Amino acid sequence: MEKEEDQDDLIWRYLDDDLTEFDKTRFESQIEQNTDLKTRLDELNRLNDYTKKNILRSPVSDFTEHLMLHIQGVRIVPKRSHWVLLAGLLVTLFISGLYLSEYSSNITLELNKIDIPESPIKIPSVDLKLNEKLPLDQISKGLLYTLSILSLLFFDRAILRPYFKGRKATN
Amino acid sequence: MRSQSNVNHLSDDVIIDQVINGHTSSYAILIERYKSYVYTVALNIVKLEEEAEEVAQDSFIKVFKNLKKFNRESKFSTWLYRITFNTALTARKRITKQTTETLNDSINPFTNQTDQTEQDDQKKFIALAMSRLVEQDAMALTLFYLEELSLDEICKITDLSLSNLKVRLHRARKRFAKELQLLLRKEAVNL
Numbered sequence: 101m102e103k104e105e106d107q108d109d110l111i112w113r114y115l116d117d118d119l120t121e122f123d124k125t126r127f128e129s130q131i132e133q134n135t136d137l138k139t140r141l142d143e144l145n146r147l148n149d150y151t152k153k154n155i156l157r158s159p160v161s162d163f164t165e166h167l168m169l170h171i172q173g174v175r176i177v178p179k180r181s182h183w184v185l186l187a188g189l190l191v192t193l194f195i196s197g198l199y200l201s202e203y204s205s206n207i208t209l210e211l212n213k214i215d216i217p218e219s220p221i222k223i224p225s226v227d228l229k230l231n232e233k234l235p236l237d238q239i240s241k242g243l244l245y246t247l248s249i250l251s252l253l254f255f256d257r258a259i260l261r262p263y264f265k266g267r268k269a270t271n
Numbered sequence: 272m273r274s275q276s277n278v279n280h281l282s283d284d285v286i287i288d289q290v291i292n293g294h295t296s297s298y299a300i301l302i303e304r305y306k307s308y309v310y311t312v313a314l315n316i317v318k319l320e321e322e323a324e325e326v327a328q329d330s331f332i333k334v335f336k337n338l339k340k341f342n343r344e345s346k347f348s349t350w351l352y353r354i355t356f357n358t359a360l361t362a363r364k365r366i367t368k369q370t371t372e373t374l375n376d377s378i379n380p381f382t383n384q385t386d387q388t389e390q391d392d393q394k395k396f397i398a399l400a401m402s403r404l405v406e407q408d409a410m411a412l413t414l415f416y417l418e419e420l421s422l423d424e425i426c427k428i429t430d431l432s433l434s435n436l437k438v439r440l441h442r443a444r445k446r447f448a449k450e451l452q453l454l455l456r457k458e459a460v461n462l
Contacts, residue, residue, distance in 0.1 A: 108445060108448075109441070112441070112444060112445075143452075144448060147448050147451060147452065150393070150397075150451075151397060151416050151447075151451070152416050153393075154390070154393040154394050154396075154397045155311065155394075155397050155401075155413065155416045155417055156307050156308070156311055156417065157307065157310055157311045157314055157394060157398070158306070158307045158310065159306055159307070159310040159323075159324050159327055160324065163302075163306055163310075163324070163327070163328075164299055164302045164303055164306060166328075167302055167328055167331055167332070168296070168298070168299050168302070170328070170332065171295065171298060171331075171332060171335050172295060
């Protein structure tokens, strides 16, 4: 029995090409002289091939379809707190924009009066001579509205659409 | 619409990049490519068809959710089989707790099939012989025969050392060959 196990070990190593060249040559000469060994080699070789040929199994035919439906429904959806945060951020941004563009500040700062001595070095002033008065108020409003629109677009594309698309797939 | 021949040549990395960039439908290509292998690995551990399908689905879902974290230091298949192995082991423990009878005796690889071809019979014998092995041995042997992975890759999947794996494979093949021969001889006698 022990001899048979040693023999099988040798055969498996031969089939796996795990023998040194010397051992392989010696084993092959043993096969030629020993018919029992050759029979056992053929038997285990056939078992090996039989297993390789038949081991693969397949799941049900609609496996991929069913799984993809599930996967498309499990898209990462932001938590409720994230939505609240994002909505709050957009609203704050919008209101801040309106506030800052309309509000004219009447805040006065009471600072200690300090006499600053005149500098002995006179730096020549450069007259910029702006021909047009830049409409800063309109520019700032435009920027803020653009920012708000871009934020809403991002919210729609990145969060709302995937979420409702996923819900539609699962329903 | 992509033809089958066009998508078959895409590497796993290319498909993964597509999925990460938002083309979720590309994940179906990976599922089609590996579903049989994942299912076979799962079946040889949990030993029940329905459970094996559930394990296979769970494995693909876990992989999808963590695709961005895949570091590509190993092959995608190595990572996928590792997740499948762990998921199957968890399922096997749960099944063992739920049932009193031994699963080895209750395996029925063809619960839903009535017309069995000769190929199905051959697969049945493989499955029955595999069911006689312990989970780690079944896993190692399945991976060894399935895709003829290198021993290093099987080590990464099963977390076994190389020496331990060689011993397991050696033991598993001997036991498997013995069980398979008995089953085939019995079938020949019955016929």
